[in-house]
Amino acid sequence: MSTSAGLSVLHALTFEHHDIIAACRRPQSVAELAAGLRLHLNVVRVLAEDLRAAGHLAIHRPNAGTAQDLSVLRRVIDGLRAVPDSRGTLRDTS
Structure with missing residues (x-):
């Protein structure tokens, strides 16, 4: 910010x-x-x-516990799998 x-x-x-x-x-x-x-x-x-x-920008680092929470990563992966590809079909990344 x-x-x-x-x-x-x-x-x-x-x-x-x-x-x-x-x-x-x-x-x-x-x-x-x-x-x-x-x-x-x-x-x-x-x-x-x-x-x-220089004091012109404030940098906030995410909570380390959240960054390493595997459930967050799993939800991101599941969300990406739910995005249709250019043909309108869901991606199968299994």
Whole structure:
């Protein structure tokens, strides 16, 4: 998330830093941010860390217990299996 300090200096930031702060007015993952800005994930990670160190960006890491909860992964996999493919049929990934 952009901080108030980051938003207040938005006009003075370099191109990529500006785009990241502008895009982070709503919470999103670094992967979503990279995809939205069409930048490499590792580039966005480095730039986001620079912005965090400057106080322009607040980074929230997910709870480690949730990230390692296998039931969450199972629900994601089941949800992906339920998405129809381009022919309108469900994917069989078994």
